Amino acid sequence: MRNAARVSAETLLILLLLYLFLELLGIAWSVLWPLVVALLLTTLTWPPVRLLRRRGWPPALAASVVTVLFLALVVGIVVLIAVPVSAQAGKLAQGVVDGIETVRDWASGPPLNISDDQVNSGLNSAVDKMQASVGSIANATLSGVSTVVNGLVTTILALFLMFFFLKDGSRFLPWLGRQLPGRLSTDLPEIAARSWNTLGSFVRAQAFVGLLDAIFIGLGLWIVGVPLVLPLAVLTFVTAFVPIVGAVFAGLVAVLIALVFNGWVKALIVLGIILLVQQLEGNVFQPMVQSRGLGLHAAVVLLAVTLGGNLAGIVGSLLAVPVAALVAVIWGYLREQLSDPPVEPDPAPGPAREEAAASE
Template sequence: MASPSSSGPADPAMPTWLVRSAAVGGRLLVLAVLLWLLAGFAVKVTLPLVTVLIALLVAGVLAPVVEWAQGRGAPRWLAAGAAVLLLLTVLGGAAVGLGARIVEQLPQLRERFQQVSSDLSQRFGIELPSFGSGGSGGSGGASGGSGGGTSAADLLGPARTVAEVLIAAFLVVALTYLFLHGGPGMWRWLLDRFAGRAREDVDAAGRAAWTTVGGYVRGLTIVALFDAVGIGAGLLLLGVPLALTLAALQFFASYIPTIGAFVAGLVAVVVAYASGGLVTAALVLGLVVVVQQIGNDVIEPYVMKNRLPLNAATILIAVTAGGVLWGIAGALLFVPLAAAVSAAAQELWVRHGRRPIAGG
């Protein structure tokens, strides 16, 4: 009954190890092609994917607040709306306050940066990028034959960027509210698409991923807040300009693991050098190192516990891959995304061991 080409004994002239290696290599090749196609698709639909993922992260942070309010008798729609409104109020107030400080101190800081750039150029040949110089250094005669006018193409790029940011912000706010308000119903609808063991697997894996990401983001927020408060207080004591702005930068940059906190600390050191010289920069460097080490070695293990089932190499790869695909948004999102996938896979492994998953 079996055909000569059916799966029977391997060709005696073909070593067993070669057959197995070819099989594994073929599967890896198919997986690589699939990942390449998914990456290309992700790049094409960056805006909707990024907004959905950011909204899920924000919803994961605010979910305990909504559950707390609902447990005390508030309707879920009201609890979700209040949580989103509270977040917008905090972020809006911080943006207005920091914006006023930046406008106030920016001229002084620009002058200091120009001095630092000149100093570094003379001593070490290091050229810093221009810091928003208001001169017309090449704009006067570089406008071709249009007499210095601004073309429509010059305005279209920034206008499109602003429009995309506004659309993304609106989508994040709207989706966050919808996820907080209707999340349980959405999850039940998804589970209804499965039956039997597959339904149980999807439910367990999804809940494990959601719990892991929510705990990770909340823990990371605590660590970022500690770093921002510690570094911001030190900068204020040292008289560094834009201390609150640098503290806010430290807070938001800490959401990009490994790289973000380092870059924010480096910016603080450069600003300190521009405003107070080498001694102030050295003090700020020591401050940044001490605060970040306490945050990483003391605060993070306490608040994170085992909420991030990823090692340092995986985190660095995720940050790099996300940055390549989606820029800053990708560097921010790929670590919690990898953590969610890892948590779901571990949950399925615990449920099934080495057996096939979901009725295989």
């Protein structure tokens, strides 16, 4: 009973400390989130910086060039999506109008038999409800504007932090080792180095999965004959880094364009293609690639994403797998350090040992 009480008290103390740690993370999240984004971006941009530095480039110059090229790539992706869409804006608007008219004509016939008076009455009711909830709409709009502003600030901070990580990141671990006493000067830099490699594996795996999504969905859209295939494929790749919402948004855009330009039959075909690819990604591609790159079992990856989504929504889903991988890295290192070295067995008695004993 004493042992059970002692273990229970220690467990409660650990849970209390964990709760306080999570509360501190929530308080400092406005600073930690740009740091996390910067680390994720640094894992993508570090290989070219390392290559340039090995060729004799100064760290500041290599980091500056890669940062500028990264920004140019992001702007190019935005242009690649925006220019074709703007060129088709007139057709897209007319297609939306035609689609609404088609739905209205279908609803006016059997089996629904909705008359124009009923449609107008429904529209009037919707307008009245919108007018009654102007305050809520204004609050939601202000919240959306605040979210956009916070996103821009986070992006700018993350880019600046990425530049400094690229320029001075290689000096961080030696500096950390000099600041810590005793075994910590060896243990923490080693854990940080392993965690960095694991984080890089996660980002590369996510990019590979997004590339597979873009290729398969792009091929499906091209076969069906949906316009704007290249912008939709690029949008699919970019949104693959945002779990759940990214895939839903890209799929919704593709189905909407197919509905506007190709009709509801091909829109349903596109919806089926997207659902098939997303199922393959979530249940086959992503667990297999991430489990190999991170050293985690596919079931652990699925459970981590589910738990992270339930605890923290989109951000939790995004960070669940790397956090699980980092926990596995720390646990593996602690297990290596705490495990006893193997005991070598005594040699079996034989003629050599008997002769040595006789000589003694």
